[in-house]
Amino acid sequence: MSFTAQLPTRVTIREVGLRDGLQSVATIVPTAAKLEWLRDAYDAGQRDIEVSSFVPPRLMPQLADAEEVLAFAQTLPGLRASVLVPNLKGAQRALDAHAHSMLVPLSASHAHSLANLRKAPDDVIAEIGRIRAERDSRASRTELEVGISTAFGCTIQGRVDPQEVVRVVKAVLDAGADRIGLADTVGYADPRQVTELFEAVLPVAGERLHCGHFHDTRGLALANVYAALQLGITCFDASIAGIGGCPHAPGASGNVATEDLAYMFASMNIETGQDFDKLIALRGKVAEWLKGEALHGNVWRAGLPKSMLQEALA
Numbered sequence: 001m002s003f004t005a006q007l008p009t010r011v012t013i014r015e016v017g018l019r020d021g022l023q024s025v026a027t028i029v030p031t032a033a034k035l036e037w038l039r040d041a042y043d044a045g046q047r048d049i050e051v052s053s054f055v056p057p058r059l060m061p062q063l064a065d066a067e068e069v070l071a072f073a074q075t076l077p078g079l080r081a082s083v084l085v086p087n088l089k090g091a092q093r094a095l096d097a098h099a100h101s102m103l104v105p106l107s108a109s110h111a112h113s114l115a116n117l118r119k120a121p122d123d124v125i126a127e128i129g130r131i132r133a134e135r136d137s138r139a140s141r142t143e144l145e146v147g148i149s150t151a152f153g154c155t156i157q158g159r160v161d162p163q164e165v166v167r168v169v170k171a172v173l174d175a176g177a178d179r180i181g182l183a184d185t186v187g188y189a190d191p192r193q194v195t196e197l198f199e200a201v202l203p204v205a206g207e208r209l210h211c212g213h214f215h216d217t218r219g220l221a222l223a224n225v226y227a228a229l230q231l232g233i234t235c236f237d238a239s240i241a242g243i244g245g246c247p248h249a250p251g252a253s254g255n256v257a258t259e260d261l262a263y264m265f266a267s268m269n270i271e272t273g274q275d276f277d278k279l280i281a282l283r284g285k286v287a288e289w290l291k292g293e294a295l296h297g298n299v300w301r302a303g304l305p306k307s308m309l310q311e312a313l314a
């Protein structure tokens, strides 16, 4: 069997711009524009979208309309709408709203965890256990996914020990998470590191290792996606126009741009279900809504290569 025959034929790009992206820009996008964004994203073929975050509105006024945005997302047939929940309180809101999926962030870096969540990783793991118990007590079908952030390094403590990541993954799964993802929150990862960490986590998590979340802070996001893809990972987070920069490096690019990822997969004949032209049109609207904010990504400037356009017409 040739090497490329082992690559998946279909992958999911989960859009995180409406949460990960918007939470790190100062501009507050009006609810009506978010609903238009969701409608256009859906029309562009996106079926997996992180729509908001159930954090206290006073902490994150950009996402104060989470319930309304989620309710609209739930009117779009076949759309998997996920919400970030930082704790049991947030999870109760997600369960009340019957979200498809709730995403709990857990920092593998002890220092980052204390700085961001004011809790040590093991306290977050205990909270995940309480969230699972709450879900079970309601017989809810909302999926519980945990995103292991700073899995490849952290701006505060620097190196994060891969063995600590493996330990945390085990504990999170024991506490009742359905799925986990590994996140390079600050853009420290390189493809070799991605291969090694995913190879270390796969024997523990198996199919429950669901998603890769890569930032393009230092230009390696696509290479890192490819490294994970080679190990059979078929879900990747991305944000339109690459919004969601690094809070510790102002102006630096953040999440890998959805349109760049969609282009790479299309070029490799790997299906994503996403329409490139519609993504670029949506990118234009996002640029209007976020006037003055830094946008990223590469493909939108150049457009598709002629070879791909010819293929599309053939």
Ligand code: ZN
Pocket: 020, 185, 213, 215, 244, 254, 255
């Ligand atoms: Zn991110």
